[in-house]
Structure formats: structure tokens, C-alpha cells
Amino acid sequence: MMIPVISGWFQLVLWLAAAVGVALLLSSIVGLTRGHTVRFIDEHGRHVHLRRRQLGAKRVSGGVLLLIVALALLWVTSMAQSYLGLTADIPVAQVRATQIEGMPHMMSLELTQLDSSGHELSHKTYLVKGDRWLLQGNIMKFAPWMNMLGIHSGYKLTRLSGQYDDPNMDSNEKHTVVVLNGGDDDFFKRTYKAAWSSPFVDAAYGNAAIAPADGLPYNIFVSQTGFYPKPAK
Missing domain, CATH: 1.10.287 (Helix Hairpins)
Structure with a gap:
């Protein structure tokens, strides 16, 4: 986190x-x-x-x-x-997903994970089934008085997966799921049950950035409330 x-x-x-x-x-x-x-x-x-x-x-x-x-x-x-x-959003990752020619509903996805200062932590390429990608993670939203001290919401990327445009395919076809950074790691259990968290943490929840596999690069940011993708200029 x-x-x-x-x-x-x-x-x-x-x-x-x-x-x-x-x-x-x-x-x-x-x-x-x-x-x-x-x-x-x-x-x-x-x-x-x-x-x-x-x-x-x-x-x-x-x-x-x-x-x-x-x-x-x-x-x-x-x-x-x-x-x-x-308004101070933090860079989290960069994603570029391209549909593979001759292989319907299959994308080649490049994922670059960044630290909170925008420096590269890792760069990997994955084969992901689907027409759009989901980059999921956990968010720990702190109390407003902590934000006033300059402390941003905590975050952790935990999962990369694909999604089909057709709801029927999304219900019946196989999906690709890639675990990132050790996954959830009992995040919700530890946060909700820990007595220390109540004065400091307003909410703890999962969140995802979603975008189509259109070959365009996307920058992923985390705001005070969650992840969101933004096309890179």
C-alpha cells in the first residue's frame, strides 16, 4: 500500500x-x-x-x-x-493495449507500474483475453483532517484483467486475470477490523480503471476517490 x-x-x-x-x-x-x-x-x-x-x-x-x-x-x-x-492526482501506471491481428478478442497489453513520484517500478507485457482492460486496486481513503496535512489516499494495484464488449461473451467466455503486487493481501479484513483505523480511515474499497484495447497509451492516476485512465498526449 x-x-x-x-x-x-x-x-x-x-x-x-x-x-x-x-x-x-x-x-x-x-x-x-x-x-x-x-x-x-x-x-x-x-x-x-x-x-x-x-x-x-x-x-x-x-x-x-x-x-x-x-x-x-x-x-x-x-x-x-x-x-x-x-486536485493533486498521483501517477500510478501507464497502459497500452492493442488487439492482436488474427486473434479476435485477444490483446497485447504493456503495463508500466510507477511509484508516487512517477518513476518506473516495472514494465511487463501480457496477453489478455477481451476487448477492454481493467486495472484494479485497493483504495484507503483517509479522514479529511489527514488530507489537510498533505496525506493523499493510499492505494495498491492488485489485479489486471480483460472484459468483453458483448455481455453474453463476458458471461460465458474465459477471462484473463493477472495478480499484481501480491493481490489483495487481506487488505479489507485488516483495514475494517483494525481498531487503529477508525479515527484515520474514512473508507476502504476496491476500484478499477477501464479502457478499450484501442492501441492508444493511457496514463493511470489515483485521485482522492479512486483510479482513472487518461489518454496520454
């Missing part, structure tokens, strides 16, 4: 903005609650320290303004982080 963390200069700017927002928030709270110490000598000659809270108009207005700025900065940062998480 790969769990990408969104990085880059924009992500760094958001983290710095969030840190500044938290610092301003703490500063505004301290400013509104801070008092001053009055020192005097009582009638018995003892030194007495008395702490008094200052709530002058200038202090209150300055503290409230700082509080508003801090909350606004944190809100803008969280919205920007959520948008970045929703």
Missing part, C-alpha cells in the same frame, strides 16, 4: 502559513488574558505582589484584531490544503 504525501513549494508555503496562524492565535489569546503585576508594601511592611488583568480598550481591540487575522489565516490555509488534496 502506497500512501503519498503531497510535497512541493506550495505545500511548504501552506505549512508555514498554518504555523504563522497558530502562532498568531496563541499570541492573541495571551494578549487578551495577560495582566500586569503591582508591587506595594502593606501596613505590616511586607512586600506584596498583586497581579491584575489589563482589559483596556486598546489592548482588547488589538487582541481581537489579531485573533481575527489568525483565524482567517488558518481558514484560508485549510481551504487551500483541501483544494490541493482534491
